[in-house]
Amino acid sequence: MTMLSKLFLLFLTIGCTAQPRPVVTPASPAAVTRTGTGFKVDASHIEAITPGRTQKIQAALQLFERVMNDSLFQADLRRVKFYFDVPNDPLRKLSDQQVVDRLYAAEEFYQKGKDSTASPHWIIKQRSKSGYGIGYADQDEVEFYTFSWVIDEGDLAGIAGIAAHEWSHKLGFQHGFGEDPRERESVTYAFGDLVKKHAKRLQD
Numbered sequence: 001m002t003m004l005s006k007l008f009l010l011f012l013t014i015g016c017t018a019q020p021r022p023v024v025t026p027a028s029p030a031a032v033t034r035t036g037t038g039f040k041v042d043a044s045h046i047e048a049i050t051p052g053r054t055q056k057i058q059a060a061l062q063l064f065e066r067v068m069n070d071s072l073f074q075a076d077l078r079r080v081k082f083y084f085d086v087p088n089d090p091l092r093k094l095s096d097q098q099v100v101d102r103l104y105a106a107e108e109f110y111q112k113g114k115d116s117t118a119s120p121h122w123i124i125k126q127r128s129k130s131g132y133g134i135g136y137a138d139q140d141e142v143e144f145y146t147f148s149w150v151i152d153e154g155d156l157a158g159i160a161g162i163a164a165h166e167w168s169h170k171l172g173f174q175h176g177f178g179e180d181p182r183e184r185e186s187v188t189y190a191f192g193d194l195v196k197k198h199a200k201r202l203q204d
Ligand SMILES: [Zn+2]
Pocket: 165, 166, 169, 175, 188
């Protein structure tokens, strides 16, 4: 049962049994989606070759955390219509609301528990820009890998967006590889792009 239906059921139960009472403000959508100001990003699992890169990634992860706790970002995220471009995706039946709940619950496959804490395990590989993309990741592996030139050349907002995208894979979200023109609307891309957009706003 989702958080939303649990709360709703609780409300119904109270509504049926309680004596008339003063009108109270109903729970806002923010309260039931676990969004708010309590989301954390754990920046302790980073291997970035040099202290400078480690610091840059830590700053980007702090920005990611700030975005997740930002009310304008949360409002924007709740308006997104997510698209599942992988035909057999076991998560494709999730509603948009359930997707947001899952992101904020932050339960990675390797770290059980809805702890509202993103724990990315991020490894930077030394590689100069040469057309091999920005890195690689396996959905079933704890770590994800990004090439050093991306960190060296990227701004904090862009790096925060990459973190959001790659980390969301560890919650089970996936995307295809260019077969579907709507791939960019998948949870991983839409979430990463929105984090980047709001990170830019908060940074300026
Ligand atoms: Zn991806």
